[in-house]
Amino acid sequence: MARPRIVVVGAGFAGLNALRRMERRIPKDAAELVLITPNDYMLYQPLLPQVASGLLTPQSIAVSLHRLLRRTKMVPGAAIGVDTKSRTVVARKISGETTYVPYDRLVLVPGSNTRVFDIPGLIQHGRGNKNLAEAVYLRDHVLAQLELANASDDPQEREERCTFLVVGGGYTGVETAASLELLCEEACKRYPRLRESISWHLIDIAPRLMPELGESLGDAAMNLLRQRGVQVSLGVSVKEATEDKVTLTDDRVLPCRTLIWTAGTSPSPLMEATGLATNKGKLVVGADLAVPGSPEILAAGDSAAVPDLSKDEEGALCPPTAQHAMRQGHLLADNVIASLLGQPLQEYRHKDLGLLVDLSGRDAVARPLGKEITGLPALGITRAYHLYALPSGPGRARVATNWAIRALLGGEVSRLGFLNRKIDTLVDPEETSQYLDQDQVRQQVEMARGAV
Numbered sequence: 001m002a003r004p005r006i007v008v009v010g011a012g013f014a015g016l017n018a019l020r021r022m023e024r025r026i027p028k029d030a031a032e033l034v035l036i037t038p039n040d041y042m043l044y045q046p047l048l049p050q051v052a053s054g055l056l057t058p059q060s061i062a063v064s065l066h067r068l069l070r071r072t073k074m075v076p077g078a079a080i081g082v083d084t085k086s087r088t089v090v091a092r093k094i095s096g097e098t099t100y101v102p103y104d105r106l107v108l109v110p111g112s113n114t115r116v117f118d119i120p121g122l123i124q125h126g127r128g129n130k131n132l133a134e135a136v137y138l139r140d141h142v143l144a145q146l147e148l149a150n151a152s153d154d155p156q157e158r159e160e161r162c163t164f165l166v167v168g169g170g171y172t173g174v175e176t177a178a179s180l181e182l183l184c185e186e187a188c189k190r191y192p193r194l195r196e197s198i199s200w201h202l203i204d205i206a207p208r209l210m211p212e213l214g215e216s217l218g219d220a221a222m223n224l225l226r227q228r229g230v231q232v233s234l235g236v237s238v239k240e241a242t243e244d245k246v247t248l249t250d251d252r253v254l255p256c257r258t259l260i261w262t263a264g265t266s267p268s269p270l271m272e273a274t275g276l277a278t279n280k281g282k283l284v285v286g287a288d289l290a291v292p293g294s295p296e297i298l299a300a301g302d303s304a305a306v307p308d309l310s311k312d313e314e315g316a317l318c319p320p321t322a323q324h325a326m327r328q329g330h331l332l333a334d335n336v337i338a339s340l341l342g343q344p345l346q347e348y349r350h351k352d353l354g355l356l357v358d359l360s361g362r363d364a365v366a367r368p369l370g371k372e373i374t375g376l377p378a379l380g381i382t383r384a385y386h387l388y389a390l391p392s393g394p395g396r397a398r399v400a401t402n403w404a405i406r407a408l409l410g411g412e413v414s415r416l417g418f419l420n421r422k423i424d425t426l427v428d429p430e431e432t433s434q435y436l437d438q439d440q441v442r443q444q445v446e447m448a449r450g451a452v
């Protein structure tokens with residue numbers, strides 16, 4: 001008899017943990033494991049702000065799946081649809097070809113995307129910090145603004161390039177603002193005349209920063225940011241963005257060429273595309289992580305509406321955090337095995353262990369197990385936790401080495417050249433098409449003269 005095929009979509013916190021456990025617990029000849037994934041690494045997202053600031057190299061938080069998964073067959077691409085009737089996933093390979101992957105059990109864990117709103121100019125001018133390309137882009141962009149400001153004698157342009165806005169007062173926005181502000185401080189050693197011009201703004205429509213940290217730690221984080229010169233405004237959002245300014249909902253206008261958008265996440269569109277029931281875009285599952293009425297499909301993590309049994313509130317859902325996704329990954333494996341064996345499934349129950357927020361430099365705030373900690377002890381706990389949670393030895397070694405290099409030798413503030421440019425041909429990266437022939441040069445110089 002053919003082995004049952006278990007197909008997992010997504011290799012993030014939930015997917016990787018599920019697969020590693022299934023590889024350990026399911027004998028080789030008992031089931032086939034297939035992973036559909038656009039990347040051959042698991043991204044340790046909580047350290048993305050440190051890649052954006054250049055404290056960590058991108059490789060150090062991209063944990064190789066080839067190292068961690070021994071017998072899972074990988075389909076390099078993205079799932080773009082699911083036919084639940086024929087039990088088939090439609091996937092688009094990274095080559096662009098479409099492929100069809102039948103399943104006996106399906107585990108949907110594609111995570112979330114940056115949540116956007118219908119704000120004029122947001123899509124065109126905002127930039128997120130949700131993947132490696134965006135983190136590396138942000139660093140290059142911020143450093144490019146400083147270089148261009150330093151090279152300009154136009155006070156208006158200098159103000160626009162030296163004003164940075166981060167939208168979103170959750171941990172992503174707070175850590176991104178804190179780490180990039182520190183990058184600017186380092187860069188100012190090279191551009192001392194910009195020191196007075198640089199301004200960082202962090203805004204959120206909510207009345208507090210990181211409400212999940214509790215009032216006093218949220219305030220502590222805000223005070224630390226303000227001491228470092230970050231202007232924090234609460235109860236405010238963006239009304240409109242253009243290339244060189246952002247208008248806020250309180251009608252302030254910031255001359256600004258950097259809008260970093262970290263105002264929440266929305267579940268992967270794949271969940272709506274399944275045609276199964278969703279709750280605000282998240283796939284509806286029971287506390288056992290199985291889809292009601294389609295028990296061969298299980299889901300978890302940021303893209304599933306997993307009931308939070310640790311809370312008394314009716315309808316409470318687990319928040320979209322790595323902490324939950326990792327643990328749900330383990331239960332996904334156990335419940336897939338139970339369902340293949342015809343055994344009852346277990347329910348997910350986990351009490352939040354708290355939050356750790358690295359504010360860069362020597363600052364951090366943490367609430368492990370309900371205890372409030374700030375400063376160096378919080379930084380120590382935060383970094384120790386990341387080293388423990390990173391799923392591979394080489395990843396841990398790279399991260400620890402990067403931290404040590406920074407502490408001993410300081411940081412680098414050079415751009416890597418990954419500005420937002422599409423690479424469509426072999427010659428694009430070298431920009432061989434940017435040079436002007438003689439006629440074009442003359443024409444442009446004439447035009448410029450005419451404009452003066």
Ligand SMILES: Cc1cc2nc3c(=O)[nH]c(=O)nc-3n(C[C@H](O)[C@H](O)[C@H](O)COP(=O)(O)OP(=O)(O)OC[C@H]3O[C@@H](n4cnc5c(N)ncnc54)[C@H](O)[C@@H]3O)c2cc1C
Binds near residue numbers: 011
């Ligand atoms: C900057 C930042 C900081 C964070 N800090 C913290 C923190 O301090 N603490 C904390 O608990 N949480 C933190 N989080 C949240 C945490 O990273 C997420 O909650 C967690 O990654 C969710 O796990 P997941 O497995 O559901 O999804 P993910 O880890 O996002 O994994 C989903 C995977 O699915 C893949 N995928 C997407 N679409 C498809 C598709 N169509 N087909 C196949 N594969 C697909 C993706 O490439 C990805 O590999 C942070 C997030 C960010 C962005």
